[in-house]
Amino acid sequence: MLLLDDEQSPIESANHVVIISKDKQLQTTLAELLRANSFENTQIIDGDCKHCDIALDNEHTTGVIIDIADKTDVDKIVEQIKAVVPQNIWCCVVGTSDSISLAQRLAELDVLYFNSHSQLNVMMERILAGTITIPCNRNTIRLNIFSCKGGIGASFISAMLAYNISQYKRVPTLLAQSPEGTRDLDLMFDKKLQGDILEYLPNLDLYAGEFTELLESQRTKYNFIVNDHPIYHTDYVKYQHFIHQCRTFILVVERHVSALRNAKRFLNYCEQLHRETGKPLRTFIVVSDIHPAHAKSMSNTDVAALLGHEIDAVIPYIPNNNAKSVLSIKLTTRQKAIFRQLAMKIIGVTSRQVKSKNNLSFSSIISKVLGR
Numbered sequence: 001m002l003l004l005d006d007e008q009s010p011i012e013s014a015n016h017v018v019i020i021s022k023d024k025q026l027q028t029t030l031a032e033l034l035r036a037n038s039f040e041n042t043q044i045i046d047g048d049c050k051h052c053d054i055a056l057d058n059e060h061t062t063g064v065i066i067d068i069a070d071k072t073d074v075d076k077i078v079e080q081i082k083a084v085v086p087q088n089i090w091c092c093v094v095g096t097s098d099s100i101s102l103a104q105r106l107a108e109l110d111v112l113y114f115n116s117h118s119q120l121n122v123m124m125e126r127i128l129a130g131t132i133t134i135p136c137n138r139n140t141i142r143l144n145i146f147s148c149k150g151g152i153g154a155s156f157i158s159a160m161l162a163y164n165i166s167q168y169k170r171v172p173t174l175l176a177q178s179p180e181g182t183r184d185l186d187l188m189f190d191k192k193l194q195g196d197i198l199e200y201l202p203n204l205d206l207y208a209g210e211f212t213e214l215l216e217s218q219r220t221k222y223n224f225i226v227n228d229h230p231i232y233h234t235d236y237v238k239y240q241h242f243i244h245q246c247r248t249f250i251l252v253v254e255r256h257v258s259a260l261r262n263a264k265r266f267l268n269y270c271e272q273l274h275r276e277t278g279k280p281l282r283t284f285i286v287v288s289d290i291h292p293a294h295a296k297s298m299s300n301t302d303v304a305a306l307l308g309h310e311i312d313a314v315i316p317y318i319p320n321n322n323a324k325s326v327l328s329i330k331l332t333t334r335q336k337a338i339f340r341q342l343a344m345k346i347i348g349v350t351s352r353q354v355k356s357k358n359n360l361s362f363s364s365i366i367s368k369v370l371g372r
Helices: 024-036 074-084 100-108 120-128 154-169 185-189 236-245 257-277 292-296 300-307 333-346 363-370
Strands: 017-021 042-046 063-069 090-095 112-115 141-147 173-177 198-201 204-208 224-230 248-253 282-288 313-315
Touching: 017 024, 024 042, 024 120, 063 074, 074 090, 074 100, 074 141, 090 120, 100 112, 112 120, 141 154, 141 236, 154 173, 154 185, 154 204, 154 224, 154 248, 154 282, 154 333, 185 204, 236 257, 248 257, 257 282, 257 300, 282 300, 282 333, 313 333
Parallel strands: 017 042, 017 063, 063 090, 090 112, 141 224, 141 248, 173 204, 173 224, 248 282, 282 313
Antiparallel strands: 198 204
C-alpha cells in the first residue's frame, strides 16, 4: 500500500504526518519541508521512541518520521519502532550516521533511513513519489504470559497487561487465550467468543484459541499479541516451539514449590539455549498472591533466590467485587500502578533495574527443593 495514490494529491491522502525528534532545529527543518510540499497537517513530538510517552492516532496518522540521532543499534531501533508505530502507518528514519551498512540493514527490515544533514530532500522526493510503503516485515511483538500453576490468576494478569499496553501505546493489540488453559476469556470480558477475533475496545481485540492458527494477515495487523498460556504440563519439546514464536516471556508464579519448580525448568532451558546459540531472551517473574494468606508463606527474597531471577512485580490479592467483567474490577491506585509499571517494563518504555547477583548460601537447598 503506497503513501500516495496516483489519482490523489498529497494533501488529500496524507492526513497526518508525525515528526518525533529531540533536535529543535531538525524539528523545524522537517516541518517546513513537509508544509512546503502540501503536508500542512503535521505534528511534532519532542522526544524519542524510548523515553517519550508516544501515542499515535491510528486512524488519521499516515506516516511517521523518527529521528534516531547518532544511534546505530539496528535491533534496538527496530524494536522501538515496532512498539510505537501502528502496523498500518509508514515510517522512515533520519539520523546523523553516514553508515551505508546501517541504511542497508534497516532497508532489509522495510525501514528507510536518510541522513539528516544531506538526504532530507531525497526523503521528501520518495514521499511525494509514493515510493515509501507501509512495511510488510514490521514483526508483531509477541508476549507469552505463562502460568506456572493452575488457578493463580495468570489470565487476569494477561488481561490487565494487554489492556494497559493497548491504552498506553494506542496501537493494535490482541489478547489471545490458549485452549490449553482455563478457557474463560468470554466470562472475563462478558462477551461471546465464537472462534473469531472480537473487537472489544479501540486497539484491543480478543481471541480464544492458539494465535498461531490465525492467518498471517490477521496476526500482522497487531503491534502486540499477548498470549495467555499455561506451562505447568508442558515438556521441553513445547519450550522450543514457544521460543521459536517470540523472545519475551512473563512467568506467573505463586509462593509454592510446584509453581517455582515449573518456572525454574523454563528459566534453565532459556539459559541453556542462550549459552548454546546466543539467542537473546527476555524473561520476567510475576508473583501472584491469589490468596491473602499466601503473601506470608514465603518472602520475596526466598522466591528470587530459589529461581535465581529477580522479581519484576508482585500482584497483591484482588477481590472480584462481583464485577461484570475483568476490566470492571475496582483496583486501588497502587494496584493500577503495579500493572502499568509492569506493562511499561515489558514493552521497554522503562528500563529494568539490573541487580548484581549475590552468591546464594543455600544452593544445596535449592537443588533439593527444585530437583536440579
